[in-house]
Amino acid sequence: MQNTEIKEWGLLAKHCARSAEKLIEDMLSRPLEVTYKSSASDLVTSVDRAVEQMVIDEIIKKYPEHGVLGEEGLVACKPFDFDTVWMVDPIDGTTNFVHQQQNYCISIAAYHKGVCQVGAVYDPTRKELFYAERGGGVFLNDSPLQVERNKEMKEALWSTSLFWNRRAMKSGLSEKAQRLAHRSRGVRVYGVAALELAYVAAGRLDAYISLGLNPWDYGAGLLLVQEAGCRITTLDGNEVPFGERSSILAANPNLYDFLLEFLTEHPV
Known part of the structure; x- marks a missing residue:
């Protein structure tokens, strides 16, 4: 993989995550549409679908040859049919989103030949973007993260x-x-x-x-x-x-x- 290509994927992932925040804020100004998937505890909202569609559109517009695997299944994707696959969870923690409108996030990852190269998890209520590129460390809002290693x-x-x-x-x-x-x-x-x-x-x-x-x-x-x-x-x-x-x-x-x-x- 070319480092410049991974950087471009990372910029797109971060752009999509932050754009999702704006879309969510706009949609929350109107009544929230909530439906069940498999059960009353397995929810999906109009926001989930709208955010996923927006992210898919952004990815496919720039990388039409890439696959996208999203929670709401708005595009059909068999991961092994593509060299590069994006994993998108438009609203992870939908139940929290519905009940609390906090403690949820947008998750976007880019995989190449089965290996994750870029990962972004954005918490819009706390304005926290967790981000990593393979081999480049992990960051929270551009500040590097490092865990304590002597935990018991x-x-x-x-x-x-x-x-x-x-x-x-x-x-x-x-x-x-x-x-x-x-x-x-x-x-x-x-x-x-x-x-x-x-x-x-x-x-x-x-x-x-x-x-x-x-x-x-x-x-x-x-x-x-x-x-x-x-x-x-x-x-x-x-x-x-x-x-x-x-x-x-x-x-x-x-x-x-x-x-x-x-x-x-x-x-x-």
């Missing part, structure tokens, strides 16, 4: 979606998460995976654990975590697959081995 589990603050996940409850993972909570300083449940991964990269969280995320959920956050020097794999320690639904264990490098062993001992 008793000092750790982590987040998860395991407590209410049916598969986790049936398999015993949610019970393990409860036991793990007693080994740490505390647990937070934000309900917005991309932002939680960004918080691991920023050292605001020391780990994030989830049983099943879509590729647009972790698309950008994966690179943020890696560029911060943290570890991110599936819950069984394998490489996170490209373009597929996956479990996620993202953690401070000093805590990763302990967490992996804790979660995989006595397999469930």
Whole structure:
């Protein structure tokens, strides 16, 4: 990959994220249209669709040969059919967006031949842009981020979606998460995976654990975590697959081995 090309992708990702903020603000001045997808807890709004369409249009206008994989599926994309694929979550944390109009984010990533090259996660309510290019470190609003590397589990603050996940409850993972909570300083449940991964990269969280995320959920956050020097794999320690639904264990490098062993001992 040419560094200039990656820079251009990064500029586009940041431009799209900030443009999404303006569109969201405009649409929030009118009544919000909310519908269900699979259930009452699986929501989509008119804003989700509008933001995704705007980002798709911006990407395809500049890079018509690229693929786009978005949460709302507004374009048909088979990731392996393209050398370069963009992963777009227009509103990650839609339930938070509907109920609180905060604690949500826009997540945009560019992958080339299955490897994330650019990741941007933008929290419009806090005006915080988490950004990374492969090999270039991770930044928050242009300031470099670096995690503390001497963390112990008793000092750790982590987040998860395991407590209410049916598969986790049936398999015993949610019970393990409860036991793990007693080994740490505390647990937070934000309900917005991309932002939680960004918080691991920023050292605001020391780990994030989830049983099943879509590729647009972790698309950008994966690179943020890696560029911060943290570890991110599936819950069984394998490489996170490209373009597929996956479990996620993202953690401070000093805590990763302990967490992996804790979660995989006595397999469930």
